Amino acid sequence: MKHINERHIYDILSEAKAPSRERLNAILAKARSLTRLSMPEAAVLFAATYPEDINAIFETAKYVKKEIYGTRIVVFAPLYISNLCANGCLYCAFKSDSDVVTRKKLTQEEIAAETQALLKMGHKRVLMVSGESGAPCWEEIKYLTDSMGTIYSGVYGKSGIRRVNVNSAPLDVEGYKKLKEAGIGTYQIFQETYHEETYRRMHPYGPKSDPDKRIEAVDKAFIAGIDDVGVGVLYGLADHVFDTLALLMHVEYLERTYGVGPHTISVPRIEKALGAPLTDNVPHAVNDLEFKKLVAILRLAVPYTGIILSTRENSEMRDELFTLGVSQVSAGSATSPGGYTSEESNGHAAGQFELGDARTLDEIVETLIAKKTVPSFCTACYRSERTGAKFMSLAKPGTIKGKCRMNAIITLKEYLDDFASKEVKAKGYKLIKTLGGELEADEKKAMSDILSKLENGARDMYV
Numbered sequence: 001m002k003h004i005n006e007r008h009i010y011d012i013l014s015e016a017k018a019p020s021r022e023r024l025n026a027i028l029a030k031a032r033s034l035t036r037l038s039m040p041e042a043a044v045l046f047a048a049t050y051p052e053d054i055n056a057i058f059e060t061a062k063y064v065k066k067e068i069y070g071t072r073i074v075v076f077a078p079l080y081i082s083n084l085c086a087n088g089c090l091y092c093a094f095k096s097d098s099d100v101v102t103r104k105k106l107t108q109e110e111i112a113a114e115t116q117a118l119l120k121m122g123h124k125r126v127l128m129v130s131g132e133s134g135a136p137c138w139e140e141i142k143y144l145t146d147s148m149g150t151i152y153s154g155v156y157g158k159s160g161i162r163r164v165n166v167n168s169a170p171l172d173v174e175g176y177k178k179l180k181e182a183g184i185g186t187y188q189i190f191q192e193t194y195h196e197e198t199y200r201r202m203h204p205y206g207p208k209s210d211p212d213k214r215i216e217a218v219d220k221a222f223i224a225g226i227d228d229v230g231v232g233v234l235y236g237l238a239d240h241v242f243d244t245l246a247l248l249m250h251v252e253y254l255e256r257t258y259g260v261g262p263h264t265i266s267v268p269r270i271e272k273a274l275g276a277p278l279t280d281n282v283p284h285a286v287n288d289l290e291f292k293k294l295v296a297i298l299r300l301a302v303p304y305t306g307i308i309l310s311t312r313e314n315s316e317m318r319d320e321l322f323t324l325g326v327s328q329v330s331a332g333s334a335t336s337p338g339g340y341t342s343e344e345s346n347g348h349a350a351g352q353f354e355l356g357d358a359r360t361l362d363e364i365v366e367t368l369i370a371k372k373t374v375p376s377f378c379t380a381c382y383r384s385e386r387t388g389a390k391f392m393s394l395a396k397p398g399t400i401k402g403k404c405r406m407n408a409i410i411t412l413k414e415y416l417d418d419f420a421s422k423e424v425k426a427k428g429y430k431l432i433k434t435l436g437g438e439l440e441a442d443e444k445k446a447m448s449d450i451l452s453k454l455e456n457g458a459r460d461m462y463v
Contacts, residue, residue, distance in 0.1 A: 001196040001211045003253045007244050009039070016043035024053055028060045031300040034067060034398055039248050043268055045132035046241045046293070054293060061296035061325040064303050070401045072352045072376040073368055073409035074306070074328040075361070076125035076165075077118050080337045081106045081147050086134030087206030089192075090398050091234065093273035093352050094131050096206060102276035104337040105133070106141075111150045118158035121332055122419030123359045124411065125163045125187065126151055132169035134209055141175040144168055145182040152183060157418065158459045162379040165230070169207065170217035176224030185382050186263050187221045188230035189214070194246030195238035198283075215250070222258045229254075230308070232266030235291070236282040244294055244370070248301055260388050262327065264306040271312045273352040281351075288317060292324060299325030304395035311335075314356035315367075322373055332361040337438055364422045365415065373463040376408035377415060380462035396399025406443060406463045409435055412456050 019027070027041045045057055082105040083094045093101050106114065118126060128147060135139065148164050163185040170189065171179070179187065191214055193199050199211045206216060221229050231250060233243045247265070255261045268355075269286055272279045286294070298307060307320060309326045311333040318329065334340050335351030359367070365375045380403065381391055394400040409432055416428040436447055448459050 001199070002215050003303060004194050004196075004215075004246050004249055006196065006246075009242060009249065012043050013241065014038050014274050016040065016047045018049055019053070021053075022382060024048060024056065025438045028056060028300075031060050031064055031303070032425070034064065034303050034396065035404075036303060037278070037297075037301040039252070042248060042297050043245060045297050045300070045365070046244070047404060052072050054168070054289075057296050058324060059294065061299040062323055065299055065323070065325050065327060067398045068303055068395060068401060069306075069327050070405045070408070071372060072374040072378075072404050073322055073326070074125070074376045075123075075291055075331050075364065075368075076127055076290070076328065076376065077121070077123045077336065077361075078127045078129050078310075078330055078333055079111075079114055079118065079151065079168075080129045080339060080352070081111055081114075082130045082133065082143075083337050084133035085131035085206075087208040088204045089208065090202050090204070090278040091237070091270055091273060091276050093298060095276065098275035101336075106147075106288060106337050108146060108150045109219055110341075111147050112154060112159060114338065114340050115151050116156060119154055119159050119161065120419075122159075122377075122415045123262065123361065123447075124159065124331075125165070125185075125379060126161050127165045127167055127330070128171070129167045134207065136162060137172060141171060141178050141314075145178050148179070148182045148184065158222070158457075159414075159418065162377075162460065163382050166193060167230075170213055173220045173221070173224045176221045176226055180225050185379070186228040186230050187226045188232075188264065188266070189217050190232035190234060190266060190268075191215055191222075191247075191250070191345050192234045193237040194233070194243055194400060198238040202278075218250075218254065219257075220256075222260070227260055228391070230264035230266060230306075231262045232268065232308070234265075235272035235286045235294070236284055239284050240286045240290060240294055244298065251302055259264075260392055261302060262305055262393065263387075265302060265310050266308040266310070267291075267298065267326075268310055268312050271356065273353045280338060284423055291317070292462065295321055295325045304392060311355045311357040312353060313330035315359060318357050319367060319371070322368065322371060329364070331359070331364040332338040362419070362424055365412075365420065366427065369424070369427045372431065372434075374408040374431070374435065375412055375415070376404070377405070377411035378407035378462065381406045402443070403463055405435070405439075406447060409447065410450055410454070410461055411461075413451060414459060417454065
């Protein structure tokens with residue numbers, strides 16, 4: 001597989017031993033300086049097994065996440081526009097030979113209705129998801145860009161969708177240029193597994209069966225000028241330590257080649273999917289402790305990245321990971337085309353996978369507030385051209401935190417005013433008052449001015 005040297009990864013793994021206290025402390029001290037860890041250092045952390053050592057890793061991950069992004073968690077929703085697919089992914093309900101899901105490619109009118117449903121919940125950020133239908137590239141690109149335009153044009157009261165990220169099959173460079181012209185936020189594509197033999201076995205046919213085409217999609221996006229790219233592993237297909245180190249190898253390649261690492265890293269675990277028997281017996285299942293550990297190690301190894309957690313995980317696991325390194329979460333999700341508007345399409349069985357956390361957006365917001373964590377609907381960086389290298393220059397030293405904190409408070413205030421339940425409003429306003437008292441003097445004045453404008457009906461403000 002291009003960019004991935006499996007032999008080198010296995011050499012690192014063979015040399016990684018459970019660390020002495022001195023070695024562990026040295027690695028964690030480096031992480032606390034917000035310096036990205038090397039692959040061998042990450043491997044050493046994976047080799048740590050004593051509870052006190054794992055707790056030290058967890059506490060350091062909490063510290064690093066707070067130093068980079070503060071106490072905010074970005075909230076978004078997926079919007080599935082099509083489950084037509086030409087691939088045979090063994091773990092997916094949408095695989096082409098499945099006859100247990102209803103195939104659906106939403107019309108623009110249906111996408112507009114889905115957008116309205118999300119706006120009524122209070123969402124501002126959408127991840128648009130589409131299957132790989134096998135249609136001609138130009139046709140796929142037009143559908144994607146038309147759909148982005150439909151989502152951006154949606155209005156509910158004073159609200160609109162302010163950022164559309166896209167998860168789609170690989171395109172050519174010209175296709176990515178079209179997505180950029182249409183206003184894409186982050187382009188997201190998962191390699192699923194970086195272990196080539198496993199990859200080919202899990203993707204026996206269809207366009208996705210070529211692992212090099214998959215991994216090169218990230219390069220093509222960068223070449224086309226999309227400088228915010230999201231990568232990820234589907235944990236459970238191959239050994240989770242191997243796949244995490246391979247992902248870090250991919251990160252190092254991107255930094256060397258483009259000067260920019262991934263804007264986000266997603267960490268889904270395989271969940272049961274209708275019509276996909278492999279999901280009943282996951283080949284390399286990752287238990288909860290291993291999962292929490294890998295999330296923490298990713299936070300230390302790539303401190304600047306946004307780590308995304310989906311509703312695959314149950315509410316208890318998600319609540320734990322809110323403070324352990326995760327910085328973005330989906331909420332109130334549906335994973336089927338039309339899932340927000342059609343009772344027939346909605347529900348766990350009809351989606352791409354079974355949901356573990358079915359809480360509403362308002363319930364997620366309430367949970368975060370109870371943890372003194374700020375639910376953020378912020379899209380300021382994208383709209384202020386703080387993307388790619390410019391974003392990295394702020395995220396790597398942790399100076400983005402101040403803007404994150406301010407914008408999280410602003411967007412939470414909007415949500416509370418316009419969408420929150422009575423109980424959540426009261427708790428949220430109390431948190432905003434507390435957080436406002438912790439701001440620096442110049443921030444307090446700016447925040448006071450913005451909150452005053454919001455009270456008078458202004459919306460979509462940011463710093």
